Amino acid sequence: MNTEANQDWIARSLAAVWHPCTQMKHHERMPLVPIARGKGAWLYDHEGNRYLDSISSWWVNLFGHANDDINRALKDQLDTLEHAMLAGCTHAPAVELAERLHALTQRTLGHAFFASDGASAVEIALKMSFHFWRNNGRADKREFACLANSYHGETIGALGVTDVAIFKDAYDPLIRHAHVVASPAAVGVDEAIAAMRALFEHRASQLAAVIVEPLVQCAAGMAMYDASYLTRLRALCDEFGVHLIADEIAVGCGRTGTFFACEQAGVWPDFLCLSKGISGGYLPLSIVLTRDSIYAAFYDDDVTRGFLHSHSYTGNPLACRAALATLDLFDSANVLVENRRKSALLREALQPLAKHARVKNFRERGTIFAFDVDIEDKTFSRRFFANALQRELLMRPIGNTVYMMPPYILSDDELLLLAQRTRDTLDATLAERIE
Secondary structure, rough: OOOOHHHHHOOOOOOHHHOOOOOOHHHHOOOOOEEEEEEEOOOEEOOOOEEOOHHHHHHHHOOOOOOHHEEEHHHHHHHHOOOOOOOOOOOHHHHHHHHHHHHHHOOOEEEEEEEEOHHHHHHHHHHHHHHHHHOOOOOOOOOOEEEOOOOOOOHHHHHHOOHHHHHHHHHHHHOOOOOOOHHHHHHOOOHHHHHHHHHHHHOOOEEEEEOOOOEOOOOOOEEEEOHHHHHHHHHHHHHHHEEEEEEEEOOOOOOOOOOOOOHOOOOOOOOEEEOOHHOOOOOOOEEEOOHHHHHOOHHHHHHHHOOOOOOOOOOOOHHHHHHHHHHHHHHHHOOOHHHHHHHHHHHHHHOOOOOHEEEEEEEEEEEEEEEEEOOOOOOOOHHHHHHHHHHEOOOOOOOOEEOOOOOOOOOOHHHHHHHHHHHHHHHHHOOOOOO
């Protein structure tokens, strides 16, 4: 893989770029993957070596790379309007995207507020919830609750409702901490609901909102739980007057089998956060959807009662047009139905791996597949990553958890290849001598 052209780009990147979520010193022994181009489900380096993007490039490229339909939409938009500020102005891509998302929530959640990334969307939802209560004379409701092992982003506000130590411990002195409540993925639905009720009984008068990742806590190692938890949590929030924020940044846009994960519980939150796949992996975009009653609390002649949050690229037309093209693909390709067929095929192909002596807790939800590896080795994820590259797979385990979140466009042959080479990668990694 690391021929002269690749090595040149690796060296230049290490000299100039500070890579995200990375201990840079590890790249002394684990080279970067120098990506030159992408097409479909595959990424290619500068020497033409290919890698099946088994994780949709951090869960965003739902329809693969260089998708012809999204490309056409963006080229058309480039000739029309590349950007205009959304404060005091408006444009068709933002309006049309907001309308379509409103319709997808059965017209329950509208008034789309646009931002750039998932953490920003979480911050917006937290601020909106607090500001709603303040506008309604309840400024004492300024606390938040989250689930154990939750992840909602790495900005300071989002870290306050995140419970993954590696991301937040270094910044602890800066963080306003939320109440951390037992997760149904760890203790079961009944115990988790009982724990949330106990918190509400004690702190509801101070609680603005509770935030959850519906159905799958992704950064916690793809921890999955039953949809009944969301149904019961919605009822609990209604009973005690606490907002429910659904962080669907990773699990929305069809990942769990329905377009929104909350649909499987038959409920809607007060705020719904979208990002990652909503633009098909093309451009940074996030969106917060909320209810009419919340929007109404900000609608006033007094400017201080308005929601005074923005960034320069809010509602960027190119990003919104990419999102519209992504939604078009869901309709034209009958994606949710086809995903169920493909998931069944991948599930069957992975059965030999699921029965592996060192594999525990094989699980799936929609197009998310994961399993835990029985091994005591802090280098496992990096070694698995390197071995996967040798077998034309781009995979990035979370600790000892190996997961797959492939693009929705994989052919049947590519799905079978993914299953077999994942097994081969695991065997190769387990066979290595750990130094």
